[in-house]
Amino acid sequence: MEKNLAENSCSFARKGEQANAGGDTSHSPVPDRREGDAEPTDKTEREAHKEDNEDNKADEKSNGKANEKSDEVPGSPLHRLDKISEDIDHLLATLQRNVEANAEEGSSEIPGFVDKFLDLVEKKIARYDSAEGKAKWGEDPKEDSSMLEAVDRVSKLVELLRQLKPASEEESKQKKSSLANLAGEIQQRAMAYLEEEFRTTMEEFRKPSESDPGGKDPKGKHEKQDSGQLPESEATESETGYPEDAISCLNKIAKHMVFGGYQFECCQVYMIVRRQAFEENLHKLEWEKTSIDDIEKMNWESLEREIPSWNRTFRHCASVYLPGERKLSESVFTGHPAISESLFSSLTHGVIIQLLNFAEGVAMTKLGAEKLFKFLDMYETLRDVSPVLNNLFSEEISKEMKSEMTSAKSRLGEAAISIFCELENSIRSDAGKPVPGGAIHPLxxxxxxxxxxxCEYKDALELVFKEHSKIERADSTSRPRHQGESSTHSKNDGDKSEQSPFSAQLTRMMDVLDANLETKARLYRDVALSSIFMMNNGRYILQKIKATEIHQSMGDAWSRKKSSDLRTFHNNYKRETWGKLLQCLNPEGLTNNGKVMKPVLKEKFKNFNAMFEEIHKTQSHWMVVDEQLQSELRVSISGVVIPAYRSFLGRYSQYLDPGRQTEKYIKLQPDDIETYIDDLFDGKNPTSMSRKRT
Structure with missing residues (x-):
């Protein structure tokens, strides 16, 4: 019979719709039993109907007309239903004992008040299901509880009548079968009504705009919202999206539908409404399902625009949607953890897998340095949502999801490391020409x-290199050093004697950059210019990493070594340029037997003037970008050249004849030299010294 009832549920709905179309005020999808062709065959049943009709007429006469308040009058249907319910409860207890004891004695005796009870319940359901009675649900909790309790009694009666051992008397057997059919129809009508109320409540009370996905920064990374403690009255609605009274109503209906064996219908309505809500949420988050095949066909520009939406969606799901959905299913199906768990998993598990598939698809695209930060955004999202998801799902689902999550994180992490490997190789092999004037190289x-x-992603990269650095590309001339391997620059001032894997990678890449710059510096014909080039690039590196995560990662020892290298290049530059100039002021060979040799003195002044003018002409085009370095160089040069020239001039200028001879060989005064030194390293094209003097 249960199978037949299930198969006829759709036909019941269609008959109800036809009845409504014909002017019937009933909204029930199940036709009224009294409108069927079959008349009560049992004498007791006919007498019960007769008695009920007489009672109804008496009620109408005493009250003037039938109305909802009549149920509260002693002797009214509700009053009689409450009275007869006590007898039904006693009967149900007796039938339950008989079923459990598998007893035949008394099992076939069904009292006549059962028909009367069923008729009263059917009338009550009809009043709820009538056009004017629709709005009654939820307005009178006492009335609702009475109806639900009556439905539970009918459900229990249906179940026991099916389990009760058949009697030997044919008449009693027929009566029991007829009664079971009657109770089943009433139960189905009640459940159809409850199902519709369940659907209506879920749809009408669902907030039209669920939680805002939150802010986002220009990079698409999720911003943490400053959320204070919600007022107690708003807490439940914030978590589930439904007010407390709606949750209470849904819980009551679900409880009685499950008790009556209509779990499937209840869960189906729940799934349809919540799935639609979830799709609306995804639409608000600007997320569209994308398969791995679709990802393979997308260019990077298009894919790059999808990644911020993916991050927002995944974070929103983990922080808002999934906890709220779990809270809702647990609140509606309280006392049925298996049902709530099944509904929650069915609604959300597939979506999480779709999101993880997107991450894997992105990681499988062709690698490029420009993709690293998008990969790391996604990696951070997976890192942050993993603990939340593991706590939300059952152990079995959580185990599967953890495996999928690990796979997606591994692909993204290995892709990030591969990008670093490729970057290291590209730095090493860069054959770009040295830039004019020794300026900072674009590389x-x-x-x-x-x-x-x-380094803005330092935490993520530390995790990436720690967990995923055991990869090694066949085409890579370098590889990430595994945990435990030492670095030549791993000694810092602090207690740490070994760098982390990511810090070691940074140091290695900076060393590769230095080696490449030294190769480029050797391409300059002028050794002094190569020193300027190395100073420019070295100072730029130090200034850019100052007070940054790079400096913290690489340590003070590396920075001190870099500063020491800069001083070395500085000294090399002074030696190559100004050391040779100062040789012109060397008094060695100027005197013979204590007498100054004028031709040699004249040659020294002549060589000094020519060399200084050539230095000024050449190095005025050289570029020192950092103003502090530029000033340091000028001060350093002046501090060496001007005192030496002043001393030489003061000691030997008297040996030249005053007049034209002095003007010819002493073309520069100490102040002139200082002025010309200030022309150096600004990359401009200054006026020549000869034109300045004229």
């Missing part, structure tokens, strides 16, 4: 800024 700017930006 230096790009690498330092790239690494500086990567």
């Amino acid at each position: 230096t700017r790009w690498v330092v800024n790239y690494l500086k930006l990567s």
Whole structure:
């Protein structure tokens, strides 16, 4: 019979709709039993109907007309239903004992008040299901509880009549079968009404705009919202999206539908409404399902625009939607953890897998340095949501999801490491020509800024290199050093004697950059200019990483070594340029037997003037970008050249004849030299010294 009832549920609904179309005020999808062709065959049943009709007429006469308040009058249907319910409860207890004892004695005796009870319940359901009675649900909790309790009694009666051992008397057997059919129809009508109320409540009370996905920064990374403690009255609605009274109503209906064996219908309505709500949420978050095949066909520009939406969606799901959905299913199906768990998993598990598939698809695209930060955004999202998801799902689902999450994180992490490997190789093999004037090379700017930006993801990269650095590319001339391997620059001032894997990678890349710059510096014909080039690039690196994560990662020892290298290049420059100039002021060979030799003196002044003018002409075009370094160089040069020239001039200028001879060989005064030194390293094209003098 249960199978037949299930198969006829749709036909019941259609008959109800036809009845409504014909002017019937009933909204029930199940036709009224009294409108069927079959008449009561049992004498007791006919007498019960007769008695009920007489009671109804008496009620109408005493009250003037039938209305909802009549149920509260002693002797009214509700009053009689409450009275007869006590007898039904006693009967149900007896039938339950008989079923459990598998007893035949008394099992076939069904009292006549059962028909009367069923008729009263059917009338009550009809009043709820009538057009004017629709709005009654939820207005009178006492009335609702009475109806639900009556439905539970009918459900219990249906179940016991099916389990009760058949009697030997044919008449009693027929009566029991007829009664079971009657009770089943009433139960189905009640459940159809409850199902519709369940659907209506879920749809009408669901907030039209669920939690805002939160802010986002220009990079698409999720911003943490400052959320204070919610007022107690708003807490439940914030978590589930439904007010407390709606949750209470849904819980009551679900409880009685499950008790009556209509779990499937209840869960189906729940799934349809919540799935639609979730799709609306995804639409608000600007997330569209994308398969791995779709990802493979997308260019990087299009895919890059999808990644911020993916991050927002995943974070929103983990922080708002999934906890709220779990709270809702647990609140509606309280006392049925298996049902709530099944509904929650069915609604959300597939979506999480779709999101993880997107991450894997992105990680499988062709690698490029420009993709690193998008990969790390996604990696951070997976890192942050993993603990939340593991706590939300059952152990079995959580185990599967953890495996999928680990796979996606591994692909993204290995892709990030591969990008670093490729970047290291590209730095090493860069064969770009040296820039004019010894200025900062574009490679230096790009690498330092790239690494500086990567350090904004230091925590993620530390995790990436710690957990995923055991990969080694066949085409890589370098590989990430595994945990435990030492670095030549791993000694810092602090207690740490070994760098982390990511810090070691940074140090290695900076060493590779230095080696490449030294190769480029050797391409300059002028050794002094190569020193200027190395000073420019070295100072740029130190200034850019100052007070940044790069400096903290690489340590003070590395920075001190870099500063020491700069001083070495500085000294090399002074030696190559100004050391040779100062040789012209060397008194060696000027005197013979204590007498100054004028031709030699004249030659020394002549060589000094020519060499200084050539230095000024050449190095005025050289570029020292950092103003502090530029000033340091000028001060350093002046401090060496001017005192030596002043001393030489004061000691030997008297040996030249005053007049034209002095003007010819002593073309520069100490103040002139200082002025000309200030022309150096600004990259301009200054006026020549000869034109300045004229």
